[in-house]
Amino acid sequence: MMTDKTASLQSRTTLQQCLHARLQVKPPDEQSEAEWVEIDRGMVIYICFFKGATEDIIPKMVTSLLNIKLCETDSGKYVSVLDLPGSVLIIPQATLGGKVKGKVMQYHGNIGKEEGQQLYAQFVSQCEKEIAASSKCCEAGVMAVLGLQFASGSFLCAKEEEI
Amino acid sequence: MMTDKTASLQSRTTLQQCLHARLQVKPPDEQSEAEWVEIDRGMVIYICFFKGATEDIIPKMVTSLLNIKLCETDSGKYVSVLDLPGSVLIIPQATLGGKVKGKVMQYHGNIGKEEGQQLYAQFVSQCEKEIAASSKCCEAGVMAVLGLQFASGSFLCAKEEEI
Numbered sequence: 001m002m003t004d005k006t007a008s009l010q011s012r013t014t015l016q017q018c019l020h021a022r023l024q025v026k027p028p029d030e031q032s033e034a035e036w037v038e039i040d041r042g043m044v045i046y047i048c049f050f051k052g053a054t055e056d057i058i059p060k061m062v063t064s065l066l067n068i069k070l071c072e073t074d075s076g077k078y079v080s081v082l083d084l085p086g087s088v089l090i091i092p093q094a095t096l097g098g099k100v101k102g103k104v105m106q107y108h109g110n111i112g113k114e115e116g117q118q119l120y121a122q123f124v125s126q127c128e129k130e131i132a133a134s135s136k137c138c139e140a141g142v143m144a145v146l147g148l149q150f151a152s153g154s155f156l157c158a159k160e161e162e163i
Numbered sequence: 164m165m166t167d168k169t170a171s172l173q174s175r176t177t178l179q180q181c182l183h184a185r186l187q188v189k190p191p192d193e194q195s196e197a198e199w200v201e202i203d204r205g206m207v208i209y210i211c212f213f214k215g216a217t218e219d220i221i222p223k224m225v226t227s228l229l230n231i232k233l234c235e236t237d238s239g240k241y242v243s244v245l246d247l248p249g250s251v252l253i254i255p256q257a258t259l260g261g262k263v264k265g266k267v268m269q270y271h272g273n274i275g276k277e278e279g280q281q282l283y284a285q286f287v288s289q290c291e292k293e294i295a296a297s298s299k300c301c302e303a304g305v306m307a308v309l310g311l312q313f314a315s316g317s318f319l320c321a322k323e324e325e326i
Contacts, residue, residue, distance in 0.1 A: 105241075
């Protein structure tokens with residue numbers, strides 16, 4: 001008897017500490033200036049969902065990401081973004097799901113646009129809840145910000161080399 | 164008979180397109196101002212080597228990273244950083260090798276410091292050669308820049324969620 005133990009990847013995130021981060025969510029046009037979302041000290045979360053991802057993974061992801069001790073305090077200690085306390089900028093970054101095929105990137109494993117947007121929305125909503133429930137964050141007025149579009153020039157992809 | 168087909172990860176890279184990028188390589192102190200390295204349009208390569216990585220993988224990595232079509236031109240077409248032509252900022256980012264263990268990050272899989280620095284140096288040197296050999300890049304005066312230290316607040320890690 002065989003059991004299928006193949007793990008199926010549901011999401012990929014990349015985290016980046018920041019002292020300040022801003023994302024252009026609307027480029028300038030003739031009528032108006034560019035629009036930005038920004039946070040001060042905290043963490044930028046780039047996130048991508050793969051085909052087959054369901055909302056079941058969101059709580060575990062949010063808890064894990066907000067509680068990992070990877071934010072450096074002024075004294076050099078590492079604490080979670082909740083304990084910093086810091087803000088969170090969440091950027092849907094579909095390019096994280098890319099695979100290199102020869103010289104081009106392919107995105108066949110990425111989740112569909114609508115489904116992806118629903119998952120992003122739930123992810124942001126649960127981050128907001130968890131941050132609001134943190135007394136430290138609440139007191140410091142930090143927040144979760146969703147950057148719905150991409151910064152001009154923003155393009156992040158992950159690549160691994162195996163033997 | 165069994166054959167061990169377990170792939171052993173040698174490196175992880177994260178790529179980010181940029182219109183301009185700068186990295187603080189020396190914080191300010193009483194004697195001097197902060198020092199930065201910077202590039203204009205091009206690509207930031209965050210790179211981390213794992214235990215067991217050897218110089219054999221460098222040529223393949225460099226060729227692959229410099230030739231993947233993921234740089235967006237003004238007309239919206241995707242070309243390689245060599246064809247853009249663009250500069251490259253290479254940042255050793257050991258935190259990319261982290262694994263989440265409970266609430267802390269562990270780096271047991273990372274290569275040793277000295278070995279890592281040798282591989283970084285070779286990686287940068289081969290990037291420089293390949294860029295110098297590209298007539299487009301040469302003409303445009305673009306270059307490869309190594310940021311030997313980390314920007315204040317720079318911290319990048321990758322995380323994946325599986326079922």
